[in-house]
Amino acid sequence: MxxxxxxxxxxxxxxxxxxxxxxxxxxxxxxxxxxxxxxxxxxxxxxxxxxxxxxxxxxxxxxxxxxxxxxxxxxxxxxxxxxxxxxxxxxxxxxxxxxxxxxxxxxxxxxxxxxxxxxxxxxxxxxxxxxxxxxxxxxxxxxIESYPPELTERFFKEYLPHFHLRHIYFESKRDNPIAFYNMLSNIHCSLFIILLALNKSHFPTYKWIYKRLGELPLKPENIEIRLRNMYKAKPQIAVEQLCDLLAETLTLIETHHPDFDTSSARQELMQPMPKTFDPE
Missing domain, CATH: 3.30.460.10 (Beta Polymerase, domain 2)
Incomplete structure (x- = not known):
């Protein structure tokens, strides 16, 4: 204490x-x-x-x-x-x-x-x-010591679609840091909710996101420093780091909840970086 x-x-x-x-x-x-x-x-x-x-x-x-x-x-x-x-x-x-x-x-x-x-x-x-x-x-x-398995799955279903990276890919190319970091923070928050559900932990508010992450046993390695570093890296590098972190989280879900279908979220992460559309 x-x-x-x-x-x-x-x-x-x-x-x-x-x-x-x-x-x-x-x-x-x-x-x-x-x-x-x-x-x-x-x-x-x-x-x-x-x-x-x-x-x-x-x-x-x-x-x-x-x-x-x-x-x-x-x-x-x-x-x-x-x-x-x-x-x-x-x-x-x-x-x-x-x-x-x-x-x-x-x-x-x-x-x-x-x-x-x-x-x-x-x-x-x-x-x-x-x-x-x-x-x-x-x-x-x-x-409340009993955390219902259905509650975990409901959080997965609700927040895994937030692992969609198409729009943040675009914002990483544009000169609009407000939009980019807003999207980055929102995805970080959704990742936090997913990890809470994976660990059967309830929501302590985002104010304590790093402290609670430090207590969770199931999480990607070095997650706190990796989340913090995304705000220091160049946007395009940060998106690549984010993709890796989300992919590791999906692997944790697949390992501990093998019956839960993560294929849609996995497919989203495998999408190639969007290209620019310029007139010929």
Whole structure:
């Protein structure tokens, strides 16, 4: 556990002690970068309250008053009650109902939804650290340990078509770096989703793409440095490097999911570099 995480989790435990006494709160957890041990010097602290029903604004005000917290946004802002500052340090307190959390978990685990917001909720639940009400949180944690095979295949079907490189080939030839790097980033993000599904890992947001990739056992060799180097290489070289990385990912899928058809994605990667069309 790094020092940034340790400091934030100590603060989380200290804050949760008086907060657990509010009527109606079922559980309080530390979430976000601190719970995942991804925190750095720029990270805030994220706490999630679970309630049977949505707490009134006055109750949320009572919580911020107890913490002697300032608000980071004006009262009309949607995050007014959530985005706080305590002794100069940003603390986000999110209020969620148990029914909404149940629905999100069910959509992913039972219905195999590929919605990334729901996937992030499940990932948050997997890594969250209970500060109060651990007996309430534990059944959710146990439930999400099972990653449905159908969910992996749904992510493959949805994101493998993004391995289409025809347009980024063209942009690598044109003098439009904004379009090129936008396409490159989008394909990197789709590759990340594919690798998460391959490793039965839920979505932690793109903010932590490199940290999560470092934890995945099934991935192309040296993937982090190879992804980073594509932003330093000349565009045409970057596309060649990207093609190699995607091809290695398809090989991993074919090795670990031999019944899944990757022929279409493989064929796309084997397409020759498009030629220019000039008048004679």
């Amino acid at each position: 790094n020092i940034h995480t340790q400091w934030r989790l100590k603060l989380a435990h200290n804050l949760s002690k008086p907060l657990s006494r509010f009527p109606g709160v079922r559980a309080i957890v530390a979430a976000g970068s601190a719970a995942r041990n991804y925190a750095d010097g720029y990270s805030d602290l994220e706490l999630i309250f679970y309630w049977d029903k949505e707490p009134a604004d006055q109750l949320k005000n009572d919580i911020s008053t107890l913490l002697n917290a300032d608000h980071r946004y004006p009262e009309a802002h949607f995050a007014y009650h959530s985005a706080l500052v305590i002794d100069g340090f940003p603390v986000d307190i999110w209020h969620k109902t148990t029914s909404v959390e149940e629905e999100s978990i069910a959509s992913v685990i039972d219905n195999c939804s590929t919605d990334l917001d729901a996937s992030n909720i499940v990932d948050t639940m997997r890594f969250c650290i209970p500060l109060y009400g651990s007996e309430f949180i534990q059944p959710w944690k146990e439930r």
